[in-house]
Amino acid sequence: MNATEKKPVEKVIESLADAGSVFIIGCTGCPVGCDVGGQPWIDEMTGALTAAGKKITGSCLIELLCNKALVGFKLSRKAEQILAADAVLVGSCGVGVQAVGNMVARRAVPGLDTTCLGDYQGLWPGSERCGQCGNCVLAYTGGLCPITLCAKSLVNGQCGGTCDDGSCEVSPEHPCGWKLIYDRLKELNRLDDMRRMIDPRDSRKLAIPDAIRRTMRYALEVDEQEAAATKEAH
Amino acid sequence: MSQLQRQLASGAFVVTGEIGPPKGINVGPCLHEAEQYLKGRVAAVNVTDIQTAVMRLGSMAVCHMLIDLGIEPVFQMVCRDRNRLALQSDLLSAAALGIENVLSLTGDHVVMGDHQDAKPVYDLDSVSLLQAMCALEAGTDMGLDTKGNPNKLDGVPKFFKGCCTTPGSPTPEAQVIKLEKKAAAGAQFVQTQAVYDPKTFETFMKSIRHIKIPVMVGIVLLKSAPMAKYMNRSVPGVVVPDEIIQRLADSAKEDRQKVSTDIAGELIRQMKPMCQGAHLMTLGWDHCVPDIIEKAELS
Ligand code: SF4
Ligand code: SF4
Secondary structure, X not given: OOOEEEOOHHHHHHHOOOOOEEEEEEEOOHHHHOOOOHHHHHXXXXXXXXXXXXEEEEEEEEOOOOOHXXXXXXXXXXXXXXXXXXXXXXXXXXXXXHHHHHHOOOEEEEOEEEOOOOOOOOOOOOOOOOOOOXXXXXXXXXXXXXXXXOOOOOOOOOOOOEOOOOEEOOEEEEEOHHHHHHHHHHHOOOHHHHHOOOOOOOHHHHOOOHHHHOOHHHXXXXXXXXXXXXXXXX | OOHHHHHHHOOOOEEEEEEOXXXXXXXXXXXXXXXXHHOOOOOEEXXXXXXXXXXXXXXXXXXXXXXXXXXXXXXXXXXXXXXXXXXXXXXXXXXXXXXXXXEEEOOOOHHHOOOOOOOOOOOOOHHHHHHHHHHHHOOEEEEEOOOOOEEEOOOOOOOEEEEEEOOOOOOHHHHHHHHHHHHHOOOOEEEEEEOOOHHHHHHHHHHOOOOOOOEEEEEEOOOOHHHHHHHHHHOOOOOOOHHHHHHHHHOOHHHHHHHHHHHHHHHHHHXXXXXXXXXXXXXXXXXXXXXXXXXXXXX
C-alpha cells in the first residue's frame, strides 16, 4: 500500500490559484485505506474549493487510480466535465496523479501527500518495509531491514544513538533498528552475521530503471504503441 | 607521524581536549580558549563537525587555524552531511592543509539539530569512512576506472585514524562488534562517549581486550546537577550515577566549578589504569582543563 495523508487545504487552494474551475477525482484504493480519500475527501474538497470561489465542474471516484484501463474507461465518460475545468484535483498517491496528468489534457494537481517510506509495498499490510536498496542484506541482519528500520539506514551496525529504552535518538517512538537486529541475531545465535563488513550502497540501484517504468501500469500503453507500429509497417 | 600518534605509541597516558566552532565566523573566542588553556597541556584538540546537527563554521577551517597557532588538531568527520565524493575530497583537503588526525563518526541525525528538514546523507558510515581513509593512504580512492581498477591519486595522504564507541550503551555487545569492525577497517585510536561509572568502563574494557588499539576515555565536564540530569535523560548511552548528581546538587553555587573539576579529576584517576588516555569535552569551560589535569594527577 502507498501511504498517503491529506495536504493542508490552504496548500491545495494555493496550488490551484490560477484555476477558476476544477474537476475532482478520488481514488478508493490506498487513500481510503489510509482514511484520507474517497467520497468524504471529495465532499470536503468540493466544499472548500467552492468557498474559495472556484467552480466545481464535476467529480468521480475511481476504484484504483493505478489501474490504467479503469482510469481511461471512467475518465472518457467524464470528458466533457473534465475539459470544462482548468485543472483536475486528484486524491491519490503520486502514481495516480501522474497517471491522470498523462491521460487528460488538463493540469493534474495532487490533493494528498504520498508518505510511504521506501516506495510501493505491494499488498503487504504489515510493518515490514523494503527501501529497494538493490543490495539486500537481510541474510546478515536476521531478516530485518536496516535500510528502513534504522533512521540513518546504517548497514554496518548501531551508532551511538540507542537509548536505554531501546528507542533511537530521533524519537522515543522509533525503535532502534540495530537493537532489533542485534536482539534477533542473539536470539538466533548468529551474532557473527553482524561482524560481516557490508559495502556502501550503490546509489545507481535506487534510480528506477527505464525498462521497469514501462511495465505494469504501462503494459497496455506498450501494447498500443506496438499495435500502432505494426499497423504503420503494413 | 602526528604528536598524538607518537605519544600514544610511547605508552604514555595521553590527554586530548575539544573545541566547537562558532555559529558564525567569530573564531576569536574558541581559538583564544585553545591557545590559552589547551596549548601545551593536551596532545591534540578535537574540533567538532557540525555537532548535534546544529549548523556552524566548519571543522577543517578551525583545524587549520589551530595548526597556525602551533596546536595539533583532531579533525572530526561525520557521515551525515556529505556523500563519498565530498568526504574523500575533504580528506585530501585536510591532508593538504597538514591535518593528520581524523576521527570517523556517524553523526547525530539532522532531526537533533536546527535544520530538521535537511536531507540526512549517510552515504558512508563510520566503518566505510575509515576504509575510505585507508584507500586514500594506499594511493587510490573508492571509485573504479573504466577497466575496473581503482583510480590512482596524484600525491598520497597519511592519516592517524580514530573512531568512537559508547561503553554505556544499553547494548554494549553490539558496540563491541562495531568496534571490531572499525579496527578491522583501519582505526588506530578510540575516543569514547562520556563515561561516569568506572565499573561500567572496566567491564567494557575487558570485553574489548582483543581489540588492540589505544582507548581514551571520554569525560564531558558536568557543570551542574540539571545538566547531569539532562545528560541522563537525553544523551543516549550516557549514565551519570546518582551520587555524582547529588554532589553537584549539594554544592554551593560559588563552589560548583571546583566540584565539577574535582569529579572529572577523580574519574580520570580511577579509570587511568584501565586505558591509554582521556578525552576532555569541556563544552566552553576550557579554562577548567588545567585544573582537571592537575586533579587527575597528570601534570
Ligand atoms: S536490505 Fe535493501 S533490498 Fe533488502 S529489504 Fe532492506 S531495502 Fe529492501
Ligand atoms: S540509534 Fe539505532 S536506529 Fe537510530 S540511527 Fe542509530 S543505529 Fe540507527
